[in-house]
Every structure is written in C-alpha cells, then in structure tokens.
Amino acid sequence: MRIGVDYYPEQWDKSLWRKDAELMAETGVSIVRLAEFAWSRLEPEEGSFDFSWLDEAVQIFSENGIEVVLCTPTNCPPLWLYEKHPEIIQTGADGRRIQIGIRGHRCINSSVFLEYAKRITDEMTRHYSGNSSVIAWQIDNELEAYPCCCEECRADFRNWLIEKYGTVDNINKAFGNSVWSGEYSSITQIQPPSAYPKAWQNPALCLDYWRFTSGCTAEYVRLLSSVIRKNCPGIQITTNTWFCENMPDLYDMFSELDFVSYDNYPPVRIPKNPDEFYSHAFHLDFMRGIKQQNFWIMEQLSGLTGSWAPMAPTPRPGQIKGYALQAIAHGADTVVHFRWRTAITGAEMHWHGILDHSGALNRRYSEFRELCKILPKLEPVNGAEIYSETAILYSPESECAFKIQPQTDGFYYLEQMKYFHAAFTKYGANIDVISSEADLSRYKIVIAPSLYVNNEQVTKKLKRYVSEGGTLVMTCRSGVKDENNNCIMDALPAVFKELVGAEVVEYDPIGWSEQSVAANDGKAFSCKQWCDVLKLNTAESLAEYADSFYKGAPAVTVNKYGRGTAYYIGTVGKMDFYEDFAGKIMEQCGLSKLDGLPTGTEITTRTDGECDYIFIFNNSENDVEINLPETMYSLMDSADKEKVKLKPFEMDVLRK
Ligand code: GAL
Numbered sequence: 001m002r003i004g005v006d007y008y009p010e011q012w013d014k015s016l017w018r019k020d021a022e023l024m025a026e027t028g029v030s031i032v033r034l035a036e037f038a039w040s041r042l043e044p045e046e047g048s049f050d051f052s053w054l055d056e057a058v059q060i061f062s063e064n065g066i067e068v069v070l071c072t073p074t075n076c077p078p079l080w081l082y083e084k085h086p087e088i089i090q091t092g093a094d095g096r097r098i099q100i101g102i103r104g105h106r107c108i109n110s111s112v113f114l115e116y117a118k119r120i121t122d123e124m125t126r127h128y129s130g131n132s133s134v135i136a137w138q139i140d141n142e143l144e145a146y147p148c149c150c151e152e153c154r155a156d157f158r159n160w161l162i163e164k165y166g167t168v169d170n171i172n173k174a175f176g177n178s179v180w181s182g183e184y185s186s187i188t189q190i191q192p193p194s195a196y197p198k199a200w201q202n203p204a205l206c207l208d209y210w211r212f213t214s215g216c217t218a219e220y221v222r223l224l225s226s227v228i229r230k231n232c233p234g235i236q237i238t239t240n241t242w243f244c245e246n247m248p249d250l251y252d253m254f255s256e257l258d259f260v261s262y263d264n265y266p267p268v269r270i271p272k273n274p275d276e277f278y279s280h281a282f283h284l285d286f287m288r289g290i291k292q293q294n295f296w297i298m299e300q301l302s303g304l305t306g307s308w309a310p311m312a313p314t315p316r317p318g319q320i321k322g323y324a325l326q327a328i329a330h331g332a333d334t335v336v337h338f339r340w341r342t343a344i345t346g347a348e349m350h351w352h353g354i355l356d357h358s359g360a361l362n363r364r365y366s367e368f369r370e371l372c373k374i375l376p377k378l379e380p381v382n383g384a385e386i387y388s389e390t391a392i393l394y395s396p397e398s399e400c401a402f403k404i405q406p407q408t409d410g411f412y413y414l415e416q417m418k419y420f421h422a423a424f425t426k427y428g429a430n431i432d433v434i435s436s437e438a439d440l441s442r443y444k445i446v447i448a449p450s451l452y453v454n455n456e457q458v459t460k461k462l463k464r465y466v467s468e469g470g471t472l473v474m475t476c477r478s479g480v481k482d483e484n485n486n487c488i489m490d491a492l493p494a495v496f497k498e499l500v501g502a503e504v505v506e507y508d509p510i511g512w513s514e515q516s517v518a519a520n521d522g523k524a525f526s527c528k529q530w531c532d533v534l535k536l537n538t539a540e541s542l543a544e545y546a547d548s549f550y551k552g553a554p555a556v557t558v559n560k561y562g563r564g565t566a567y568y569i570g571t572v573g574k575m576d577f578y579e580d581f582a583g584k585i586m587e588q589c590g591l592s593k594l595d596g597l598p599t600g601t602e603i604t605t606r607t608d609g610e611c612d613y614i615f616i617f618n619n620s621e622n623d624v625e626i627n628l629p630e631t632m633y634s635l636m637d638s639a640d641k642e643k644v645k646l647k648p649f650e651m652d653v654l655r656k
Contacts, residue, residue: 001328001382002067003372004031004336005354006299009057010038011343017060020340025064027365028372032061033298033336036071036141037103040078043120051127062133069298069336070134072124072224074117075141076103081116088113091150093194102347104141107148108220109156121224125231136236138298139224142263143239145213145248149194153216158190160212174484175204199405206404207397207453207485214248214396222256240298243283249396250290251435261298262287263338265305266323268315270621274599275575279619280323281602282414282421282433284330286394289434294331294385299338300324303352303364311350320354320364321371322617322649328378329604329615329651331386337368377635378653381613384606388430389591390445392417395436398452401485407477409511411529416449416475416572423575423582428594428603440465444589450477451496453485459495466499467562471589473581474500475569476507476532492532493568500568501539501559504532508548517555517571519543525577527555532570539568556581598624612656618646632656 005024009017024032035042035054043049058068082089082100088110089097098105106113128134165171168184177183182202184190192209193201225237241250242263254260266280287295301323304314315323324335339353354368355361394417402413417433424431432443436458440446446465451458451474459479466472479493488494492504508531517525520542531545534554541554557568567585586593594603600620606613614632618624626644632654634641644652 001375001378002030002334003028003324003375004033004069004334005029005340006336006338007032007034007057007340008037008343009034009053010041011345012341014053014056017057021060021064021066024340025066027369028375029066031067031069031135031334031336032340033069033071033138034058035073036138037073037076039073039076039120042073042124043078046080046084049120049123049127051124058128058131058133067135068133069136069138070124070128071138072117072121072140072228074106074120074139074224077106077113077116085112087150087152088116089150090146090148091153093147093149093192093196095149095194097150104144107150107153108143108146109148109153109216110150111152114220114223117224118227121227122231125228129232134232134235136238136258137228137232138261139221139228139237139239139257141240142242142244143217143221143248143253144244144246145210145217146246147192147194147209147213149192154192156216157192157209157212158187160215161190161208162187164208175202175208176484176486177202203401203404203485207401210400210404211397213246214252217248218252218255221253225256238296238298241287247396247399251396251437254290259293259295260287260290261296262332263299264297264323264327265299265301266319266326268301268304268313268319270600270619279422279425279602281326281330281425281604281619282418284327284332285421285431286433288331288386289391289394289432289438292432292434292438294333294383296334296336297324297327297332298336300327300335302337302339302354302368303342303356305352306350307348314352315364316621316649317363317367318647318649320367321374322619322651324371325374325615325651326602326617326619328381329602329606329617329653331606333382374636377638380611380635380655381606381608381653384608384611384613386430386432386604386606387442388432389443389589390424390429390447391432391434391438391440391443392420393436393438393446393448393451394433395451395453395455395458397455398436398450401453401481402450404485408509408529411477411509411572413450417447419573419575419578420447420449420473420582423578424586425602426579426597427583427586428597429586429591430604440470443470444591445471445473445585447473448478449473449475451479452477453481454479454483454488454495456483462496463499463561466564466566469563471565471567471585472499473567473569473585476530476571497537499559499561500557500566501537501561502534502554502557502568503537504570505535506533506550507531508533508550515548516546517543517573517577518546519556519580523580525580526574527571527577528574529572530570531555534568534570542567597626598622600624601626614654614656615651616644616646616654617651618648621648623647628654
C-alpha cells in the first residue's frame with residue numbers, strides 16, 4: 001500500500017525538486033506521478049526528444065526511495081504540432097475547430113495525431129524501459145468519448161456504421177429513418193448527431209455515435225498500451241478516469257489495462273438533509289467493479305478546489321486523511337494525491353494541492369503526514385480484497401440513452417443506484433457496483449435499476465440468475481428500448497414482463513412533484529419522478545399508490561420466478577424507502593445486517609482469506625461510538641477494543 005503525490009517538475013524551478021523529494025520522503029510519500037502534460041518539454045521540436053530533465057527528476061525521487069508512475073504526455077500536444085497540423089484539433093458540433101491553448105483538445109482519431117502520439121510514447125517508453133524506479137505507466141489523462149466532428153471522425157463513423165450494418169438500407173431500418181425524411185440514400189449523407197437542438201436528433205443515431213466514440217477511446221488506449229508493452233514488457237499500465245460528461249464504456253476502456261485508477265474528489269460539504277446525502281463510496285465501489293479487483297486513486301483531494309469554477313470550501317479537518325482511508329476501505333491499494341504543490345501559474349492555480357502557494361507546511365500537510373504515518377499499520381491489509389453478496393448493475397448504454405433522452409424532471413440514472421448503495425451501506429454490507437454484463441453467480445442480491453436499453457444476453461442472464469434462486473430488484477424504465485434505442489412494441493417492462501410477473505398499464509412522469517405510496521405493512525413513503533401503474537400477472541403487490549387517479553394500483557411488486565424472486569419498483573422513492581426495502585430483502589436473503597449504526601457510518605470488510613479487516617469510517621461531522629459484538633484488535637491503535645469511538649471523518653480498522 002502506498003501514498004503518493006502528483007508532481008510537475010516542469011512547473012517548478014529545479015532547485016525545488018530535491019527539497020521537495022526529501023520532504024516527501026520524510027513525510028512518508030512513496031510514489032509520484034509525473035509528466036502527463038509535459039510533451040512540449042519532452043519533444044521541444046519535432047523529432048528532437050529531451051528526456052534529460054525528466055531523468056534528473058526520476059533520479060532524485062529514486063535517491064529518496066520514491067517510485068515513479070510515468071505518463072504518456074499525449075493529453076497536451078505541443079503548439080508546434082498544432083501549428084503544423086491544425087487538422088489534429090478536435091472539431092465541435094458547429095463544425096469549427098475548438099480553440100487551442102488549453103488542454104486535451106487533440107482528436108484521438110486523427111491519423112496524424114496518432115502517429116505523433118505513438119512516436120512520443122515509443123521514444124519515452126524505450127528510454128525508460130528497464131528503469132527500476134518506474135513501476136507503472138498512465139496513458140494520457142482522463143480520457144473522454146469526446147464527440148469530435150472533424151472530417152476524419154465523420155469518415156470513420158460512416159465506415160463504422162457500414163461495418164456494423166452492411167448497407168445504407170440496413171442503417172435506415174435500424175435507425176427508423178422514415179421519420180422526418182431522415183432516410184439516407186448515400187453513405188455520404190451520414191453525419192454525427194451535431195445538429196441543434198440535440199434533443200431533436202434521432203436517438204438511435206445518437207446511441208450509435210456514442211458507441212463509436214467510446215470504442216475509439218478504448219481503441220486509442222489499446223494502441224498506446226501495445227506500444228508500452230512492446231518496450232516495457234511486464235510493466236503495469238493504467239489510465240486515470242472520472243465521472244465525466246462524455247463517459248466512455250469504462251469496462252471496455254480498461255479491458256486490456258492492468259488496473260483501474262480513479263481521480264477522487266469527494267465533496268467536502270455534508271448535506272443536512274439525509275435524502276441529499278450519498279457517500280462518495282458509491283464511486284469507489286463503482287471503480288473497483290470495473291475490473292472487479294482492487295484499484296488505485298491517481299488523483300486524491302488534497303485541498304480546496306476551484307479554477308474554472310469559483311472556489312469551494314476547504315476540506316474539513318479529518319477529510320484529507322479520512323477520504324484517503326475511505327478509498328483504501330473500498331479497495332484502493334495506492335492513493336496518489338493531487339497535487340504536492342499548488343500551481344502558481346496557469347489556469348489551475350486555484351485548485352489546491354497539499355502545500356499552498358507559499359509552500360508553508362499547513363494544516364492539510366500535517367494531516368497528510370499523519371495519513372502517511374498510519375500506512376505501515378495497514379500493511380497486513382495489503383492485497384486483501386472485498387467480497388460482496390450484493391451487486392448493483394450498471395449499463396453504460398442505458399446511462400448514455402438516458403442522457404440522450406431525459407425521462408422526466410429530476411430523473412437521473414445513477415440516483416437510484418446511489419440510493420440503493422446508501423441503503424445497503426446503512427446496514428454495514430459490502431456492495432459491488434458492476435457491469436450489467438458481469439457474472440452474477442456469486443451474489444445473493446442483484447439490483448438492476450432502470451435497465452433501459454435491451455441487451456439480449458443480459459436479459460437471458462438475469463432470467464437464469466433468478467430461476468436458479470437469485471433475488472433480483474428491477475425498477476421503472478426497464479426494457480423500454482431495443483438495442484438500437486428504439487421503443488419496443490410491447491407492454492413494459494417488455495422483455496422482463498414474465499420475470500417480474502407484472503406489466504405497466506400506464507405511466508405518469510411526475511417529475512419534481514411528490515406523491516405517496518402505502519406499503520402492505522402499513523408504512524407510507526413519498527415517491528417522485530416516475531409512477532408506473534402496474535397490473536399484476538403472477539406477481540403480488542407489496543405497496544400501492546395512495547393518491548392520484550391510480551390510487552390503489554400496485555407500485556411495488558414481488559414475483560416468484562423459478563427458484564428465485566424478482567422485485568419491481570415502479571417508482572422512485574426517497575432514502576427511507578430504500579433503507580426499509582434493503583433491510584427487508586437482506587433479512588429475507590439471510591444476509592448479515594447491522595442495525596442502528598450512527599448516521600454516516602460506513603463499514604466495509606477486506607479479507608485475505610485468513611483474516612477479515614473491518615474498516616469503520618465516520619463519514620459525518622459528529623463524533624460517533626459503536627459497540628463491537630466482540631473484542632477486536634484495532635490496527636490503528638494496536639490494541640484490543642470493545643468499542644470504537646470516532647471523530648468526524650476518522651477511520652478505525654479492526655482485525656477479526
Ligand atoms: C483532474 C485532472 C487534473 C487536474 C484536476 C484538478 O480532472 O486530471 O489534471 O486538472 O482534475 O482540476
């Protein structure tokens with residue numbers, strides 16, 4: 001396990017490098033990430049490479065016992081390259097090349113750019129091949145499935161469609177192009193969905209365009225990783241990702257990389273309203289679920305954020321240390337903090353690192369140092385993994401389709417997942433967030449919210465999972481679209497009708513307004529956004545709408561299917577609904593459950609097969625106290641305990 005920092009030697013006077021490395025080493029930093037934006041220093045002129053300054057920096061870190069992650073600097077081509085080849089610049093939906101002078105504006109499909117990107121990657125990886133200080137490579141930086149509309153992307157998209165569908169006629173059929181005279185009579189008429197307003201464009205075209213751009217991102221990663229693997233056999237390769245607007249299919253993008261790394265910037269304000277609160281742990285579990293293995297944080301919150309947005313409040317005492325440990329609790333093995341020093345120049349000078357502009361050893365530094373000093377105590381946890389009995393399924397295609405066509409005010413695909421995640425967290429359960437295509441056999445409970453775009457394999461797998469005894473939870477807006485993002489001519493949830501034993505006779509997108517639902521056990525809940533009015537086929541009703549013209553119609557149902565059980569929630573509740581629901585199904589499925597945990601307490605267990613390591617995190621601004629069911633050994637305090645007392649954002653780790 002390692003704590004590290006992101007460092008930018010190219011932004012600082014050389015005289016600082018050694019001082020910084022020495023202080024890092026003394027603080028307990030054991031890894032640095034370098035060079036993801038430094039192309040202009042590494043290839044100052046076309047074909048003339050200068051690695052001498054980076055060699056010196058790597059050497060200084062190495063002399064201080066600090067290992068290095070190097071990056072392909074491909075996010076920021078130098079200006080001479082743009083000047084010589086303006087065609088490598090991304091083109092916006094309006095057909096205009098975007099302004100250069102910032103970063104990330106290269107088109108990753110441009111064959112010219114790719115030649116230069118391969119060359120710098122090749123030169124750099126050959127140069128550092130065999131350097132024992134370099135332990136991993138990061139490809140580029142925060143790659144997005146950017147919807148570039150340059151001539152090359154347009155042509156590639158057309159070819160991609162022809163490869164997928166064979167003929168223009170087949171494309172017309174798949175897209176339903178008879179609407180609005182949208183039929184292509186020649187391939188040259190096919191354009192990316194760049195017209196305005198976006199919401200009026202063909203959803204089938206939009207989904208395929210995303211599939212294309214997402215596939216290009218994954219292809220780019222594969223291309224650069226093959227260059228790295230050729231020159232540095234055996235080295236670990238990753239790319240750093242985040243939850244961005246143009247999210248690629250992360251399962252695909254990471255498929256040939258060795259590990260996932262995530263840029264983790266949890267919000268520092270804890271909302272008072274429990275309904276607004278979800279833990280950032282959802283994102284951590286999501287990242288672990290991409291490859292279903294432990295992961296890294298490549299950028300971790302270190303100071304107050306801002307720059308392109310007004311500055312946000314500074315991390316509260318405990319958060320620098322606590323949020324890094326929270327990541328470890330969810331399967332991170334290395335946490336690299338962004339960044340050691342706050343930039344004094346450039347657009348990002350208000351996005352704070354550990355040290356402020358002055359370089360003084362501040363409050364955040366002290367906390368960061370404490371974190372580094374804790375790490376040796378966690379050595380026994382090294383390599384231990386997280387096993388969950390509950391999984392939440394995520395479908396990148398459904399998320400994309402919901403972005404293309406918003407369903408109702410306030411409806412947001414990840415929201416229900418966050419609710420479910422928070423509900424299971426309340427009972428101290430480990431939870432996986434995994435691809436809807438992943439194997440489900442190890443899970444007792446599978447939650448599949450709003451599986452909107454049909455995927456035949458997934459549908460078959462879910463049916464098999466339930467018929468073999470699994471417990472599945474589905475929700476509204478499932479089974480709505482076929483693979484082409486066109487509506488299915490059937491009562492909803494269409495392909496899942498038989499599985500859930502109920503069908504939708506009418507739906508009501510109520511948006512921001514709230515209604516109520518009465519459960520069979522006498523409890524009442526608010527619901528919002530969407531109401532599926534259900535008709536029971538083989539299912540039983542668990543809760544009914546309590547108002548509107550469909551008062552008395554089922555809102556939540558349960559169905560026996562083969563040896564298993566399928567629940568259907570036809571609406572979107574609030575936190576209390578999900579907590580109640582999760583509690584009940586955990587009991588029914590025989591999952592162990594902790595009741596009465598203080599608000600904000602997050603418990604996860606990592607296991608190495610011999611010992612369980614129980615992480616108890618206080619993600620709240622209050623002190624909490626938890627009585628343990630038996631005496632346990634605390635790795636943090638090196639002592640046996642019967643009770644855990646935690647200050648705000650404090651973590652304890654117990655061995656069982
Ligand atoms: C990330 C990015 C970093 C830095 C950071 C803070 O998205 O990878 O380079 O910009 O955000 O703004």
